[in-house]
Amino acid sequence: MKIAFVSQDFDRILPSEGGADTSIAIWTQQVGQRLVAMGHQVVIYSNQPYMRGQKKIEQQGGIEYRGMPGAIAEGRLARLALRFMRLYQKLEKRLGMNSPQKPTFASRFYHVEYSLQVALDLRSQGSDIVHIHHFTQYISIIRLFNPGIKVVLSTHCDWLNELDQKMLLGRLRHADLVMSSSEYLTRRSSQRFPEIRDRFVTVYNGVDMGRFTKSAKESNTDTPDHPPRLLYVGRVSPEKGVHVLVEAFHKVAAKFPDAELKIVGPIFSAPYEYMAALYDDEHVTALDVFYDPEDHSDGGLYYAHLKRCLEPDLIKQTTFAGAQPYAEIAEHYREADVFVFPSVCHEGFGIPVIEAMLNNIPVVGTRSGGVQETIQDGITGLLVGRSNADALADAVNELLADDQRRAAMGAAGYQRASTQFTWDQSAENALKFYQQILAK
Numbered sequence: 001m002k003i004a005f006v007s008q009d010f011d012r013i014l015p016s017e018g019g020a021d022t023s024i025a026i027w028t029q030q031v032g033q034r035l036v037a038m039g040h041q042v043v044i045y046s047n048q049p050y051m052r053g054q055k056k057i058e059q060q061g062g063i064e065y066r067g068m069p070g071a072i073a074e075g076r077l078a079r080l081a082l083r084f085m086r087l088y089q090k091l092e093k094r095l096g097m098n099s100p101q102k103p104t105f106a107s108r109f110y111h112v113e114y115s116l117q118v119a120l121d122l123r124s125q126g127s128d129i130v131h132i133h134h135f136t137q138y139i140s141i142i143r144l145f146n147p148g149i150k151v152v153l154s155t156h157c158d159w160l161n162e163l164d165q166k167m168l169l170g171r172l173r174h175a176d177l178v179m180s181s182s183e184y185l186t187r188r189s190s191q192r193f194p195e196i197r198d199r200f201v202t203v204y205n206g207v208d209m210g211r212f213t214k215s216a217k218e219s220n221t222d223t224p225d226h227p228p229r230l231l232y233v234g235r236v237s238p239e240k241g242v243h244v245l246v247e248a249f250h251k252v253a254a255k256f257p258d259a260e261l262k263i264v265g266p267i268f269s270a271p272y273e274y275m276a277a278l279y280d281d282e283h284v285t286a287l288d289v290f291y292d293p294e295d296h297s298d299g300g301l302y303y304a305h306l307k308r309c310l311e312p313d314l315i316k317q318t319t320f321a322g323a324q325p326y327a328e329i330a331e332h333y334r335e336a337d338v339f340v341f342p343s344v345c346h347e348g349f350g351i352p353v354i355e356a357m358l359n360n361i362p363v364v365g366t367r368s369g370g371v372q373e374t375i376q377d378g379i380t381g382l383l384v385g386r387s388n389a390d391a392l393a394d395a396v397n398e399l400l401a402d403d404q405r406r407a408a409m410g411a412a413g414y415q416r417a418s419t420q421f422t423w424d425q426s427a428e429n430a431l432k433f434y435q436q437i438l439a440k
Helices: 021-035 076-094 112-122 137-146 165-172 183-192 194-199 242-255 282-290 302-308 327-335 351-357 391-401 405-421 423-439
Strands: 003-008 041-047 056-060 063-068 129-133 150-155 176-179 200-202 231-234 260-264 318-322 336-343 361-367 381-384
Touching: 003 021, 003 112, 021 041, 021 056, 021 063, 021 129, 021 423, 041 112, 041 302, 041 336, 063 112, 112 137, 129 137, 129 423, 137 150, 137 165, 150 302, 150 423, 176 183, 176 194, 183 194, 183 200, 194 200, 200 327, 231 327, 231 351, 242 302, 260 327, 260 336, 282 302, 302 327, 327 351, 336 351, 336 391, 351 361, 381 391, 391 405
Parallel strands: 003 041, 003 129, 041 063, 129 150, 150 176, 176 200, 231 260, 231 336, 260 318, 336 361, 361 381
Antiparallel strands: 056 063
C-alpha cells in the first residue's frame, strides 16, 4: 500500500531529527515511520518556502519527503492565487457572504496554490491513500485530479463542529473516511453529519515510548529534594488557558512558597478567526480580550498580560522557556512533580498529557474534550472545570501535599499511557481503516 500524507500548509516536515515540531507534524512523521516498518510506502507533502517554485524531494528511513512551494513561495502560480483569493474575499465582504463560520482559512481559495501543486504531483505518485490534515478544502481539489484515490481527512480540533455546516458537508462527501483524534470529536461530528455518519472513526494520538519514558530510578516516588515543580507544555496561547494557570500559581505559591512553574512552548496566539471568533462557547468567546479590538491581532498582548499578572515575588519562580526542539522536551518532563494542562477550549486530544503520564507524572487537567479520555479522574490525575483558577490551584495543592498519592497516580498514568496511547497503536489502527476503505 502507498500512503501520501498532506500536512497543513504552514507545517514543515523535514527528514532530519527534530524535523517535526507541531503536534500534527509529529503525528505524520511518527505514524509514517511505523507504516514503513510494516512494509508500506509513505510520501509526506509539506510546505517548503522560498524555493522559487521548485519542489524539494528527500528520502530518509523509507519515507519520501516532497516539499511543495507554499503560500510564501515566489512562483507565478502562488502570486496569482493569492491575488485571486484577496479579490474573492473582498467580494464576499461586499455581498455580505462572509461570516465567522466561513472564515478566510476555510475558503476554497485559501492556500490553493499549495493544495493544487500537491494534487497535480499526486497524479504521478500512484498512491492508494491520501491522508489530509484539517483543511477540508484540500479534499475536492485533490479528488478532482485524482478521482481513483481514497481520501482520508484527519481532524484534531472542533472545526467540523463550528464551521458552516452546509459548506463542510459539500466537501466531506468527497472523503472516504474522517479520522478524529478522540471519541469526543467523532461523536460530535457524526451527530452533526448523519448523512455520512459511517465515515467517522477514532484513532487516538500516541507518544514515543523510547523518548518519553522515565526510568524507575528517575521516577518521583519519594519526597522530592527540590522545590515543588509544576510544568506546562504547549503553545502559549489564550485557548490553552495559560492565564488561568498563572492565576492559579499564586494560590499554589501561598501554600508552597518555594514552588516553581515552568511554561514550555512557543509564545504564539492562535489567530482570532481560528478560535475566539469561531467557537460558540462562552469560555472561548471570552478570550477576545486578549486580541486587539481593531484588527484582532495579538501583537504580544497575551504574553504581556501573563507577565503583568505575575506578582514580583513570583516572577523569579516562573520560567517561560519558549519553543523547544521536540527531541529536548522530554528532559522538562523528567524534572516535574505535577503536570498542568489548563485548556479552556475543548481539546481534540492533548498529546502533552500522555507524554507527562508516560513520565510517571500526575496530571491536573480541565474537563475539555478529549482530555477527559486520557486522564482518569482520581486515578491518573485530577480533572477540574474550565477557566476555574481556584479549582485548578486546589487540585495542584492536593497533589503536592500528598507524596504517596502523587506517586500512585504517576504509576497509574504510566500504565495507561504505555498500554493505550502509543504511536504503534495509532499506526496499526490507521492502517486497519485504510484497508477497510480500500476493500470497499
